Amino acid sequence: MARPPSEPDAPDLPEAVATPRSRWRVQIVWLVPVIAVLIGGWLAAKAVLDKGPTITISFATGEGLEAGKTRIKFKNVDIGVVRSVTLSKDHGSVIATAELTRDTSNMLVDDTRFWVVRPRISGGTVSGIGTLLSGSFIGMDLGTSTKERRDFAGLESPPVIASGVAGREFVLKSEDMGSLDVGSPVFFRRLQVGQITSYTLDANGKGVTLRAFINAPYDKYVQTDTRFWHASGVDVSLGTEGVKVNTQSLVSILIGGLAFQTPDETTGQPEAAVRTEFILFHDRTEAMKRHDRIVDTYIFNFNGSVRGLTVGAPVDFRGIVVGEVSAIYTRFDRVRKQFSIPVEVRFYPERFTSRYKSGDAGGRVTGNRRQLVDWLIARGMRAQLRTGNLLTGQLYIALEFFPAAPKAGMDWSANPPEMPTVPGGLQSLQDSLTSLLAELNKIPFEGIGKDAQKTLADADSLLKQLRTEVMPQARDTLAAAQTALDSANGALQPDSQLQQGTTDAMRELARTAAAFRTLADYLERHPEALIRGKQEDNK
Template sequence: MSTPTEEPELPAAEPVPRSRLRMQLVWLVPIVAILIGGWLAVKAVMERGEQISISFKTGDGLEAGKTKLKFKDVDIGVVEAVSLTRDHKRVVAKAEVTRDVSDLLVDNTRFWVVRPRISGGTVSGLGTLLSGSYIDVDVGNSTKARRDFVGLEEPPAIASDVPGHEYTLHGVGLGSLDVGTPVFFRRIQVGQVSSFHLDPDGRGVTVKVFVNAPYDRFVRTDTRFWHASGVDMSFDSNGLRLETQSIVSIIIGGIAFESPPGSQVETSADSGTRFELYPRRADAMEQHDRIVDKYVVNFTDSVRGLTVGAPVDFRGVVIGEVTAIYTRFDSKTRQFSIPVEINLYPERFTSRYQNDGAGDGGRLTADPRALANYLVERGLRFQLRSGNPLTGQLYLAVDFFPDAPKASIDWTKTPPEMPATPRTLQSLQDSVSRLLTKVNNIPFEDIGKDARSTLRTTNAMLGQLHTQVVPKAFDTLLSAQSTLDSANAALQPDSSLQQSTEDAMRELTRTAASLRTLADYLAQHPESLVRGKSEDKKP
């Protein structure tokens, strides 16, 4: 019988202290996960872009999560939410902009929604028909940061980084101008209209134009701007003239500028300089005078065809213009008259050549009142004349009329009143009236009586001629006719007189032949006159 095998004794368990290192390894994974999560969270917070809000009048083209913000066609953000303001009048777009462009968010940075537009003759935003609308950004130059903006409803005509200068123009009307309308210099497009608005008093409009570099150096302090819209048509002594800047200006309008002829100014105008916007080039290029003398000319004849702005002409040179036309009733004489106010420009008499004895300040004399009195005493008068027979327009002419009645300037009135003389047509009418007066004074009744008496005497004489002279004259005519008939019969070819005449002519011919024979014989035998004709000897 076998004995059981003894199992070896197990060693006694000895307690081993717990290792701290093993505990850290167990928690290492969650700790690392927490650290990674925290790092990602911190990174997300650190990389999170700037939050801005942009308000627009409408939400057209805005869509949360899709509408991008772009600067120079590079995505810099996205619209996260679109909502209405509390008063429901505007739309607010909440957008996130990447942090690396946060320095672009300054006070005068501009935002606008890019969508298809046609404005000022230009078409923009056609690419958004496929890609969708987006918000474009034009960075300002301010140093003040900003996060709440008011978006533009129309894209700015000029970006802030485009070199050039902006100028302010003031005119009486906008015409066909719009934002983006071209600006021309010598028919080359050098800029465009950037904005416009109505004056607070409603008496004009202010237009801002931007001229690109390097063309902005041609805008000088004396430069003139004018409307170049459509076609400028004028009819003068040189015929019909048509002027335009380009086909574009005919369709959408435009503005042109140029310095006046003969200008010596070389100083370029600063940005923001204010200029006058004239309706036409002819108005812009008119001479601008520093001295203006105001007068009134009182007319008693019709001024139909005379308008405000009509020229005051001295022998073909424009020296002023009409500024106002009124009517006046004189309670003493109970007559109506037409006072016409005018502006005269004394500098136009000395604009190019210095006159002997010219006074200071561009005048002909230092005492203009004494000169005016002297000229009026010598017959200086104002007269209405026809400027265009086709349209009936009148202008005011200044000239000397030595035969005009004596007159003087009424310096007691404000403005002083200058004497006038009737125009040529009126003078002709006065002459006709005087002629008719003289004709009316002719004694036509007495002349008629004398004429009737003369007619009776004439009739009596004609009766006597008919009863006495006419029969005798008729007999005389009959006798003359008979004599002519006899003479005509005698001259007929078969008449006896004609035959006798022919016989006589034949006899005369034979006689002439005999005389010629005799003469020949005597020439050969002159001795025959003494001896006689010798007999021919026979052989």
């Protein structure tokens, strides 16, 4: 098009030039939402990739659990949070659903444990005090299994032993729990070396099974013949050395505990394997008693009272315990119409073998035990009840030889066989007194009394006769005798005639004896004088 002529007064304006529209202008505008979508997708993917596993944990109660706030911690590091807390379908428990971090996937195995950490006192230990300010949380302990798991049953109390602690666990069988509890201490030579980790009631209801964890390096002292016993109380014993009080520690008295030790004669045996089963005894005395491999059962039948004899009472042979009472029964003999007390005993024949020398192997004294027992019975061995403690009246059974005992034999047809007995010392005394009283009752004391009264009456008559008839004559006789004594006494006085005559006679006899002595001397010198006569002396 031709340009019109310019007017002198009109300003110069630039001429509009048509520019073609760029095709990239619309794509640049849409770049921002695209980038936003990409960022959102990346965040979403990252959220999905960073999201950890979701697990469910069942608890008996929801105490301390709060959705969105209750944390899950492992070694005090947050690894998850509880998202919801709901009741189970049967309303019997609480289900906590929790989300964990991504790096915990390999920690969720079959034996992983969870529990609510809250303030608690158990087994003499105090835990969870910090939650008074920070609030409760769920604790976690790693398992050792390789099987993965996503639903768990929470523990009602925290585990006593955390995973990774060096040591070994052992199983203990006991008749009852005593004062033990989870966390109760285990002592070795008065050092606390372990804890009770759990306990369960046996299926038959006749005992309990406990699990004890012994920390390393003390677990090496648990050997195949180690003995465990309750150390929860105070053991008081009275012996020749006075009163002894034994206990492990003040803690064991307050909260209970147990102890273990290996007998000196079996020290050096191999270490017990993990989860080896042991018997938990009531006290140290029972635990450290010799546990014999060979046990024979016999019956001792007593006719008298066994008051003071209890199950567990010793069977003694000359001061050595060779058995113990296992049961006490009653028996009625329908033929004799009499009651008796059969006492069942466990007899340990190994205790008759020689063990004071090193290397002696124990076992029975002889292979034929019946022959040995018959030989002992034939030589007077009998069982007798004796008093073991005068203060308590406790009895024990003594095996001793009684050569004068009536002959008896063993009844091997009975099961268990029955050994003969003799009455105890008190029973024998009682029988003797009974026999003596029976004999005394046979004496006719009434007739003897009447005879004695008659004799006393006769004696009284005799005394009266003596006073009336004999006494006067006796007095006259005594007077005459006194007169004779007075006369004799007067005659014996120095100035009496009899005394002077006697003195003169004695003098004459002395002179006569001197003359005879002179004559004898002369005849001894001059025997011829008997024929010739006495010769005159030459002057």
